[in-house]
Amino acid sequence: MKQEDSPGTDPGKGGPRRPRRHDPARRTRVLDATLGVLVSDGAAGITHRKVAARADVPLGSVTYHFASLAELRAAAFARYVALRTEEFAAAFAEVRDRPGLLDALVAQVREATERRRSAVLGFELHLAALRDPGLRALTEEWTAASRAVLARFTGAVTASRLDALLEGLILRALLATTPEPEEETRAALSGVLGLPA
Amino acid sequence: MKQEDSPGTDPGKGGPRRPRRHDPARRTRVLDATLGVLVSDGAAGITHRKVAARADVPLGSVTYHFASLAELRAAAFARYVALRTEEFAAAFAEVRDRPGLLDALVAQVREATERRRSAVLGFELHLAALRDPGLRALTEEWTAASRAVLARFTGAVTASRLDALLEGLILRALLATTPEPEEETRAALSGVLGLPA
Amino acid sequence: MKQEDSPGTDPGKGGPRRPRRHDPARRTRVLDATLGVLVSDGAAGITHRKVAARADVPLGSVTYHFASLAELRAAAFARYVALRTEEFAAAFAEVRDRPGLLDALVAQVREATERRRSAVLGFELHLAALRDPGLRALTEEWTAASRAVLARFTGAVTASRLDALLEGLILRALLATTPEPEEETRAALSGVLGLPA
Amino acid sequence: MKQEDSPGTDPGKGGPRRPRRHDPARRTRVLDATLGVLVSDGAAGITHRKVAARADVPLGSVTYHFASLAELRAAAFARYVALRTEEFAAAFAEVRDRPGLLDALVAQVREATERRRSAVLGFELHLAALRDPGLRALTEEWTAASRAVLARFTGAVTASRLDALLEGLILRALLATTPEPEEETRAALSGVLGLPA
DNA sequence: AATGAATGAGTGTTCATTCAT
DNA sequence: TATGAATGAACACTCATTCAT
Incomplete structure (x- = not known):
């Protein structure tokens, strides 16, 4: 909270100093x-x-x-959606059939608990958008992109249901102190997919 | 340490003064x-x-x-869960059969968009608990209570799925700019309940 | 910061409850x-x-x-002076001659570093009295009592010098990170006492 | 976040306004x-x-x-020691012999009661350092500097005694309601200096 | 006589934002 | 273009003191 020394000197303590321009x-x-x-x-x-x-x-x-904190926040959320959408699409890129889809969906739930980071960001965005209509466009875009990925295998209606269930399952998984068995996750998703459990 | 105005007088700016003790x-x-x-x-x-x-x-x-903001927040969340749990139970108190259950569930989604208040509180609690393990006990208690209400009609496994789907549907409903038709909500829940759409 | 339970009950957590009256x-x-x-x-x-x-x-x-914090503080200081004066007198009660006096004085310095508590209290009182003339009577009384103890062996003039030097030595001893050798303390006091070092 | 008055105007209550930058x-x-x-x-x-x-x-x-009050306090104490050390050295700069030294020492005690300010600061630092070991380095530096000034005339051992006695005499002088005669101060210091009273 | 609920001034600290350089 | 000094509002929290019981 005060720069005692001239910038560029004293590369000593506390990490690299800042000759960074351009x-x-x-x-x-x-x-x-x-x-x-x-x-x-x-x-x-x-x-x-x-x-x-x-x-x-x-x-x-x-x-x-x-220009403002709000702008920074919005830009960060937008970057998150861009990154996450790409990641989500990649996770389903190799999927060829319904059983493969089921595997991929189950993996999404599992990975959410393994790497909480992204899931937490998602819920932060949801909650922020609940209050700030200015973020609603972003969440809709995100939802639409997710559904589009799923709809490739299931049609729009089922994709929408899957997406909602996925959201709920991930939230529950993140909050559970004793994790639910993966079989139950698989069974729940199977039901919506119309596959035998 | 400085008495600007004598108590009881000056009802002028800012509303009624405060003779309130006890x-x-x-x-x-x-x-x-x-x-x-x-x-x-x-x-x-x-x-x-x-x-x-x-x-x-x-x-x-x-x-x-x-004693602290954290204590205040936790107490407020606890009060919310108590109120909401009772409300949720009441909403299903008169339910007698599966079709009635379906109606009640659909009503939960519809009402969430009508009275955002409670739903927003629920998601706030979820997000807070994601960061503060001290709140995890409260969310688990809440989830258990909700599932217990539903399990009366469906058994534990289906109750758990219903609960997760309900969560996802409510979140989607709250964030949608153009609301989904209620039929789709009903159909999604029917699927999990094993009822004809 | 809030008494949840009625007094007298719950002897459980956190130490004995408070049935104390009278x-x-x-x-x-x-x-x-x-x-x-x-x-x-x-x-x-x-x-x-x-x-x-x-x-x-x-x-x-x-x-x-x-009635007020100031009164509480003053009463506490008065109690300290009473206790400390008695203690000081006791430390010299058995002294019979000058060498014995020297030993007792050196012991005072040594003990100050061993039990900082009392010395810190003394300096707190000094500093408080520097600002609050209302405490000056107490410090004078204390000084007079200390000098009287010493004067029994040395006469008033030397007692006064001893007392001042003692104060300075104790302060230095308390603040030193590497303690001075006791011989030096002894030599300094000897000089004032007119004893051979 | 709320600009009550435009800058530069309203020189009304409370002194000159503040166009001060740089x-x-x-x-x-x-x-x-x-x-x-x-x-x-x-x-x-x-x-x-x-x-x-x-x-x-x-x-x-x-x-x-x-960044914090503690930092501010420490910096202020450091500034005091720097100022006071210089002042102390200056007071002995012209001293040429032991009688001159005695005069200068007596003057220190006299001046302490005349300008309580500096003396009070010194005792504040002592007391603060008694509790905060982080300030101990500063007090040691100060003590060393003072002794060095005196040692020029007396050798290290006597300088140390003089310094302690000086401290005690100043404290007593500041607290006394009826000041001690200067002759007694002189006599006490003379004794340590090995001069005839 | 004794207690603790109640109050609001005051504390250290953080911060978004502005602006001179 | 880029920086960090500067500012004052707002924050969580502590506290002496008052007062109804």
Whole structure:
């Protein structure tokens, strides 16, 4: 909270100093840092200072690239949706039939508990959008993209049901202290898919 | 340490003054005010000041009854679960058969969009519990209570699926800009219940 | 910060409950607790709550027995002086000659570093009296009593010098990270006493 | 987040308004204000607000330059030691022989009662260091510097005794309601110096 | 006589934002 | 273009004190 020494000198304590100028990836690095803060501290825990520290950029750099906290938050959520949508599509890219689809869906639930990070971000976005209609477009886009991935195998109606159930299953899985057996997850999804349990 | 106005006088700005001592229901009123703030501003938006203003009690009264914000938040969530559990049970009290159950479930989704308040509180609790394991006991208790209500009609396994699907459907319904037709909701739930769509 | 259960019941968690009425030693217990807080947190760190907790009496009991914090502080200092004066006199009660006096004085310095508590209290009183003339009478009384003890062996003038040097030596001893050898302490006091080093 | 008055206008209540930006000496002014508060109210009486008011800077400026109160306090004490050490050295700069040294020492005691300010600061530092080992380095540095000044005339051993006695004499002088005659002070110091009284 | 609920001023600290450089 | 000093509102929390019981 005070720069005692001139920048560029004293490479000594506390990590690399900052001779950084011209840093084209900075915007992206700031957004990734923002997602990190979002996971740790929630949407309301995002502050310019925390983001700047995590991205290792000067405080002024954050306010320079993003006019307000709200803009920063929205941009970070948008980046999350872009990343997550791609990831989701990739998870189903190799799927060829219904049993394969079921496997992939079950894996989604399992992986959510293994890497809470992404799931927490998703719920943060949901809750933020519940309050801020400005984010609603983003959540709809996301939902539509997810359904489109699933609809390739099932048709729109079933895709929609699957998607809702998936959401509910992931939330339950994240909150459970004793995890449900994977067979039950599989059976629940099978039912909606019209497959034998 | 500085008495700006004599008590009882100056009803001028900002509403009625406060001759209130001895107020046994105060704790509860503070909790209800906290739930109100929670709905408006989210878990991180809870502040002693907002709660005090909404409950029409002095600031010190909030900190007196709840040693910390975390304690206040936890107590408010606990009150929500108690209220919501009772409400949920009541909604299924008159149900006698599977078609009746289906009606009641569909009504839950419909009502969530009509009275966002309670649904938002539920998701706030979920997200808070995702970060704070201390709240996990409360969410588990809540989930168990909800499943118990449903299990009366369906058995434990189906109740669990219904509960997860219900959660997902409600979230989707709350976030949708164009609401899904109620028939689709009904059909999705019917599938899990094993009823003809 | 809230008494959930009726007093007298629940002897369970957190130490003995409080069936205490009629407690004639309470005033004294409160004062001793105040001295404890004084040592830990300094004169400005005294609060009704800390004192009440340490004395295991209800908050109201402290304000009941002592009309204000200042009164409580003054009473605690007075108790300290009474205790310390007696202790000091006792330390010299068996002294019969100058060499014995020297030994006793050196012991005072040594013991100050061993039991910082009393020394810290003494300096707290000095500093408080520096600001609050109302405490000056107490410090003078204390100084006079100390000098009187020493004067029994040395006459008033030397007693006064000894007392001042003792104060300085104790302060230095308390603050030194590497303690001075006891021989040096002995030599310094010897000089004032007119004894061969 | 709320601009009550436009900057530069309203010179009305409470002194001149603040168009002050760019103020490189601000850190030092804040430290001097802190020493002022320290003298008036003691170490525990230091608050950001009192310091800000005394330095005539906004509250945020104090917290900006000093990350915590403890840091502010430590920096203020360090500044005091620097100033006081220089002053002490200056007081003995012209001393050429033992009688001159005695005069200078007696003057130190006399001046302490005349300008209590500095003496009080010294005792505040002692007491603070008694509790906070982090300040011990500062007090040791100070003691070493003082002894070094005196040792120029007397050798290390006598310097140490003189220093301790000086401390005790000053404390007694500050607390006495009826001041001791200067001759007694002189005699006490003479004894340690090995000069004829 | 004794208690603890109640109150609101005051604390340290964090922060979004502005702006001179 | 980019930075960080600067500002004041807001925050959680502590507290001396008052007062109804």
